[in-house]
Amino acid sequence: MTNFSMSITTVMLLFCMSTFGQNSVSINITGDNKNPLSNVSVILGETAKQTNHEGKVIFNSISTGTQKIKISHIGYRQIDSLIQITNNPTFHLQLQKNHIRTEEVLVTATRAKNNASTTFKNIDKREIERKNIGHDIPFLLNQTPSVIVSSDAGNGIGYTNITIRGSSNERINVTLDGIPLNDAESMGSFFVNVPDFASSVQNIQVQRGIGTSTNGAGAFGASLNMQTNAVEEIPYAELNNSFGSFNSWKNTLKVGSGLINNKFAFNARLSRIASDGYIERASSDLKSFYVDGGYYGKKQTLKATLFSGKEKTYQAWYGTPEPLLLSNSGRMHDYATNALGFKKNTETYDRFMNADRKYNYYTYDNQTDNYTQTHARLHYSNYISENLNFSAALHYTRGKGYYEEFRENDKLAHYKIPPVLDGADSVKKSDLVRRRWLDNHFYGTTYALNYQPNSNLKLTFGGAYNQYRGEHYGEVIWSKHSSPSMLGEKYYFNDAKKYDMSIYAKADYTLDKWLLNLDIQYRNLHYKTKGEDDKVKNLDIHDDLNFLNPKAGITYLINTNSHVYTSYAFANKEPIRKDYVENPLNEFPKPEKMSNIEAGYRYTSSEINIGANLYGMFYEDQLIPTGAINDVGSPIRQNVDRSYRMGIEVDAGWNINRYFTWRATAALSDNKIKNFKEYVAVYDNQGNNTELKEITYHKTTIALSASNILSSELQFKPTEGLELGLQTKYVSRMFLDNTNSKERSIAPFTTTNFTSRYSFSALGLKKIDLFLHVNNILNEKYAASGYTWGSMDTDGNRSYYNFYTPQATTNYMLGMNVRF
Template sequence: MMKMKNWLLTGLLFMIVSTVFSQGKITGIITDGSGGSLPGANVAIKGSNTATSTDFDGKFSLDAKISTGEVVITYLGYDSKTVKFTVSNNGVADLGEIVLASNSNELSEIVVKSSVVDIAKDRKTPVAVSTIKAAEIQQKLGTQEFPEILKNTPSVYATKAGGGFGDSSIRIRGFTQNNIAVMINGMPVNDMENGSVYWSNWAGLSDVASAIQVQRGLGASKLITPSVGGTINIVTKSSDMKEGGSVSSGFGNGNYFKIQGSYNTGKLDSGLSASVLLSQTMGQGYIQGTDFEGSNYYVALGYANKSDSHNFQLTVTGAPQWHNQRSTVSTIATYQKYGSIENPNTRYNPDAGFLNGEAYNIRKNYYHKPVASFNWDYKINETTKLSSVLYASMGRGAGASAAGGIRGKSYSDLVAFRTADGLVDYDKIVAYNSGQSVYINGFTGLQTRAKVNGLYQNTFSSGSNANTAAAASTGTTGISQTSSINSHDWYGAVINLNKKLSQTLTLDFGLDARTYTGYHFTVVNDLLGGNEFYDVLQQSSLPAGNHITTTYPTSVQWNVFDKKDYEKVSFNSTGKVKWYGVFTQLEYSKNNLTAFVQGALSQQGYKREDTFVYLPTNPLSSTPYKNILGGNVKGGANYNISEKSNVFVNAGYYDKQPFFNSVYPNNKSTLNPNLTNEKITGFEAGYGFRSKYFTANVNVYNTTWNDRYLKGNALPTSATIPANTTYTEFVGLNEVHSGVEIEANSKITDKLRFNGMFSYGIWEYKGNATVNAYYQADNTPVPGFQGTTIYMDKVKVGDAAQMTASLGASYEVLTRVTVDANYNFNNKLYAGINPVNFTSPTNKGSLELPSYGLVDAGFSYKMLVGQNKDKSVNFRLNVNNLFDKVYIAESRTNTFADDFVSGTSGPTYASSGQVYKGIATNNQVFFGFGRTWNFTLRYDF
């Protein structure tokens, strides 16, 4: 009996030891069921920290410390799947092919762990949405700007604007990007003073993004965000990716060169993980004189406990860069002058030139905006989850431009300082500034400046343009390079409690707090041969003024914690914004029906400090906070008719606070008397279809934007109004944006795939508005120009194509050899307008620009290497605008071909032959890029 007990105990002990110490492998391949592998899919043993990712052929191998259990497979854009396994000690359990069902718009919860990140889920979240995954971003973006990867999604219009590195812009459903919410891992990144997004600050996002989701319309975000047109949700890579890394190098036209390296530790047994990426990019730019250099760093550290109830992620990323710009917008006639009538020089840059034999551009942007975030996700129990993100950003940098003038002419004058090929003669500017006698185009005889107190003194004045010897001898002004510093300190937190109330109801409740301080002032960078800069704009320095001799380089500030003490000119103000918000959402989900209702409330406080325009004793030198309440409410429902079809509807209302420069217009501390919240109402409905070989979405929408506030340009110069002495405000602007969107994807065979989209919008102003005009000097009204009617009813909204379409295809011609091409068409594109020009009820509306279509093409090859063929060398060639199409991407002016060349009579632009493709040649435009190409070689290990 004793022996039997001993045998039983020994056997039990052996079983326990075998269970604890057994080592086995689990293998398999993850596919989409149509012959396509899914590289980078997450494979994890349920209830443990053991996880890996599939290789480039969808294969995985996982070490198991238990003999039986379940693996959970998740992949971006596909439904997750759980598969049981049994593995013997030191054995291998081959699970074979595991097929994931397509769910093209969903970001899995493994990729997005936090409920702070509001990701729309296909056939569940009732919003119009498109998702672009990391593989497509990495493969097709190349030398394009980050927003351009979105150009083949419905109702999106992306341009390169002036063409400098990171100067691109994007519009969704006709709304500009300061009315589009941009979120990174649940953090809002739109500038808190004006809603802007400067893509040059985020040039590294394409390297670290795991997916981009474009939510058109009011979107899925629970926060109060400027999502009038939509939301761009960017999800970056997490630290617990599969162990491994990559190195890559790319080059392209314009001496473009990029090198990048990354490494991920994977999730260690301790629960720790880390991911690091570094890259460097440089080039001359496609546009003349737009040299650039940028870096990118990304560090992510993570920790998860064994039960995965606590997950921490610390992420720091930044993209310090500098780039020369094309900020001056030329007329079509100017492009023709330096090209030909039929072939304008679309690369022409009126800001570029040479100085001392080297390329020089007075317009330059340099900025460094690192962002640090700390995410904590706490699974309190099976029904309760707390997600928090604390974030901070310190932006340091500026945009350099010119101050002052010579003989009444700015550096960008079309004649005065131009060489024969249209470049700026910076050598002549330096010669004049330093006292040398020079010939200035358009003036008679040599021009020589005089000294002031023994110095060649530059100011903000441009001097006299009278073509007389007396004016020349008394001219004391010069041209300097100055920078408008726009630095900031930004701290914020978003906390969300997610509670599952029952099997069908889930409640979210959260807080959104932000504080922002913006530092705005001007410094002198280069006197360009002058001896000092004299400024009389600071009140405390009058009447003597400031005599500035210190200059500051236009170089990137890597140490953002150093608050440098600058000598300032022109202006110096601090803008402060405090934001407190609460939000809640109730979601119902049962069987085929999902519905939600969401509400949010925020208070924004605006404060302005200015001891430059105002003496410290003046109460306006430091205003109290102006607090403004805003909020939104929205709801919607999705119903899955069948496994293939679903329908959804949503509606929402935003009461949106104005931007900072609407509260305190024209760099003054006087409150705007016409302050009012903007009101946005949106309605949307959609239908979706999913099958093994074909998916499609159809959406219809209507967005009404009332009481839009817009600050305009100066009034036209007249006998009573000097040039550039006024500014305008438009009150009561209303817009209606409605349209239809179609998006489809099809797998014809395992090797051939098609994708396409079509969108048609009707984006118009509704009703009339009024314009008020004020003097810049003191914000006093311009007599006779208050409450003037602006006739805007039915005028088309400009700067975005109201009809877009694309058709693309990819074909695997040989194993791992793929060619792809895409055609993108843009129509009903209207010029940007200045409402001040619409004071007549018989105006012609918005100028329609010529439609255009572009073809992009690519070639990919992946070569498997390594002993187990688990590593690869990847080749990618992109050619954008394959047929070198010449097209106008945007126009800043609105002149028609049948308008008179001058005055109210005489020849028109059309009758005098001053037209290009039917457009008057005095319109100021930016042409799009011609043919560009890039080649990338990447080694993944």
């Protein structure tokens, strides 16, 4: 027998062995009116799928014998039972209406619906639980298309960052149950302020592009819409614990009352996450709690939620100098003396010259960020009829905190401290410790009315009104040279106010195989500050903005499994606080405008799911990062006249058989600025700034935007309850500034993670999960973000200094979750 014949025989034998005793199981689901129900969640054994437009779902390669089945759908009673599998069976199941109204309506108005002409991805509770080992929420989304994540501490705990299609978190709208999470001034979403919130999340929808109209800061690259845990009918208790590299811990206790008298339910969570961090001293100490209580009637629900987070993180935003990553001894002295300002043969100089990629510039013991944020929400929904429902919410967020830092030989006059007499000398500089405070309040209301007059038309009307009040101030708590009476006084104070009102209307119309979507939003913004900033005196800003954001799309249903769609959306977005305070061109920042075109194809079957889309995001006055950062690690931005992001994205999944599942994503993009003008400071031999040199680039790549992002996730289920996974992520080169300079860039990187989880029941416990995650198993030494700065001499020679946020080499998390 030839080698070729032996190979064919072996493959056939393996195939027969893998399919022996396997069945194809068809399940047809209807409602109480016997009409097919689409998008019903069906879990057979360990495999989860959704029914198609005909209410049908097919599971292949299912073993003969008894299998667990769980079926759930909004507004219907859940089925959790056992079924007997033999001879490729077909099951016909009818779901009964549930008189218990869940809080699903709270997010309906701001979400893209199935078959909508919006590019989106849904992440369900099952997947969230599988990945929730203590990392921040951005790291749970790492396998979604066009996503890049990074962590100041290097290991996904503490301050984290996410970009989607190259858009940073200032452009990503985040809502929790329809209520905005983004900070009103910085526009960022700081998940470190709500640690372990993933343990209270039911599902997440990630919309790429402008997306649907939503509450809060406008989506200008993507939006994350999160729903908190749905009501559970049976009491439960859950204890989740994990431990791993860098002395990382996650401890979570969850309890729920279940439904009391079929009307009331209460849930609570207490969490702590702590880590020493991969980077030196980049420790995190994060605590949080979550409590909700609700009334769930036949037509009305009233749910109150209170959650809070307290974080203390050691600062690591300065970054690691490039020579330490590249082992470039030739530039070590240059960086030490010219970039970091260390004098030769001092303690700080010697420490840097002997450091590695985990180097942290800061050494002061309490160089920390400290912040507490508390959220209170009251949600109300009313199912007025089968065709009409209404939801509204009141919310209040209280945030207060500071970051503390040591300043060496700083000018006392900057802190309004007079010179100090030291004998006959007048001391004008001193070592000191300062705290810079943020004390804010954010409150408002959101509302939505959903009306479906007939089966072909769905209408939504909604809006929000929010107010923000924030105080920014600083104080000196210790000084080597000063009078004690001068300590604790505010050396700057700035009061900020922002009013944000929005209304929107949406219409979804079905005509045979065509679905039409119309969406229009109006926003009115008023932003005002008065007082001083640490850097700018007389920081008095007054900006009034009015935005009209229309969207339209069309979907064509090819058949029950596939459809194509296209859409156009236009959006405006206001500048953020740092754009007013730290504009590199000393200009009043302009609001951004963007036209977004999406076109895609989706195919869904029991074996294969695939989504492919083309997109174009065309900007006017986009605020792009210059490559530099401010003193809290946030990128400095400037307006550019014309720029764009265009690309193709693929999101696919293949249920190969009952043992193997493969998911993959690909994002190929072109991110360009037209006629970009760079301004470089020129210094003479005496170190005096003589001019700003203007350099024009006809077409250049936008900073921190990767052209190629690829991911792969292979899951293997050798037996019931056991899952093994291998996740791989590739990110192409990213430029630190807007000059296409390879010498100022982040090198391409590939990471591979291994996951394993074993679920079983024992000792009367409902469920026990044992898991092990080994991240970066190939020990890739990479950085996922960074910044650069530099200058020129009078002869045109350019100097530059690159800093990066190195991510952890091989590390692990081991844990056990127990549900009672």
